[in-house]
Amino acid sequence: MADKPLISFDYAIKYILKNKGDYEIIERFISTLLQTQGYPPVTINALLDSESNKESFDLKRSIADLVVQDKDDNKYIVEIERSFTPNFLHKACFNSSRLIVDSISGNQDYTSIKKVFHISLLYFATQTMKSPLYHGQTIFHEIDTTHPVNVKIANQGLIMFETPNVFPEYFIISLPRFNDQVQHELDEWLYMMKHSEVLPSFQSPVMKKVAERLAVIHMSNEERNTYFAYLKEAVHSQDVLLAASEKGKKEGFEKGLEKGKIEVAKALLQSGQTIEFVAQMTGLDEKRLTVLKDTQKTP
Template identity: 65%
Template sequence: MIDKPLISFDYAIKYLLKNKGDYDIIEGFISALLATEGYKPVKINALLESESNRESGDLKKSIADLVVQDEDENKYIVEIERSFTPNFMHKACFNTSRLVVDSIEGNQDYTTIKKVFHISLLYFSTQQMKKPIYHGQTIVHEIDTAHPVTLRIANQGLVLFKHQNIFPDYFFISIPRFNEVIHQEIDEWLYVMKRCEVRKDFKSPYMKKVMERLSVLKMTTEERTDYYHYLKEAVHSQDVLMAAEEKGKAEGKAEGIQEGEERGIVKGKAEIAKAMLAEGASLEFIQKVSGLTLQQIEELQKS
């Protein structure tokens, strides 16, 4: 059984987007996040096909790709993904680039590109990450100043072309780094992501509906089964191995780089073995895949 009153927020996004009546919850989260960088509230216009691209479904793994519109009728694309890998920036760069290309219809040219907001929900933290939210974007500067410049190109003084703000914005949210102190609306959303619950003192107008719609107990048997399957898939993700290796290396540096690498590899193998044990795989098969000894696997099984 799940010991949290609400389903995990990454799954909730997929779950809520099945019903237009629940779009306002996702809109509330996106708007609260964008507001931290001065952007206006948005509404969802359409859903783009997610978790699929021409190379392989495993390469993208987006939770949702959305077309949104703000109060000034500016349209943007919002991509939301979860990540368990320390290579999340490389993954974000690939996914956003692919999304930009795929969003252009066959009879359109690249001038139809819409600005993309990429949101990564990170279920880990690194030693370098001190805060829960990081934001980045590409800004064009004049070569001799530190101030952004709007480029204008004139064609023989007759036609004026203006380069719009089309470069992607990246938001990386390290959920474990949130200290659970509430200062603004986005903090309430971070609390829900980390604790899977809503506090009574929350002021966001969306939190009452979050508590009602994301309750595990209010899910149907079929919905709950799908949710449990989703959680198991997260455990089986290959990214878990990479994260375990990285953590092992970081912990081992205090005792020596070589020892750290070895501990990282062993931890990674153990994570894979645990996942396979949970699925009922034979000890011999687990030994072949993980490279662990039968004795090591039996000890994991006992624990």
């Protein structure tokens, strides 16, 4: 990663948010993502000074917590994080819940909750993930129907209260799953995030600025050293994830092998073979085979 022309986008987010003149880069990325779900473009209204933002090198926390605003003055909280753990959905749920609680001061009513958009940048892919982009949200349905409904509640005075769209929405971006085919603006962002590179053919109006502001060569020595320290920590986290994955594969193989031995032993015992013979063929303990044989007897 250190030899790529641009700094990695997850680090770049913190880097860019230090200068209000660069906000348009993050605004364009968030707006492009939200527009896939029909939301209008947004601008950054404020940065949340949460515990997440204070932990520069703790990759377990979020990269940025922002308050954004659309043209109709609707305000939302956007949380962006990078994840190295397969439990990223649990982490996303925890962090979005924490943000909701943290955004309410002690004297505020919980109805002041702002909607949260959670964006997870994954630099790994699971076997079940076939696409680079996933979206999730909470939707209420009438029982036994598949049609989403707006929940309306009436009090005893028949005053109607319609629940606003307050539930968090989640965007999961698995960069390794992107196929490098650029057809839309969002594809340009995915390509840039995956390869840390902006192609000359990109059409997004901010990509030229992205190429200029995120160029490693333009960083000061201090900024470059800080970035390389971040990359080192990122590589370490990836190694931990890979080790855990390999351990899981090994444990799964061993469990499968053990199950196969038991199935073979059952078949041999049912065919009338002696426990001693079955033990020789399968490597299973004779005491265990005795118990297995007893469980196969018809009462």
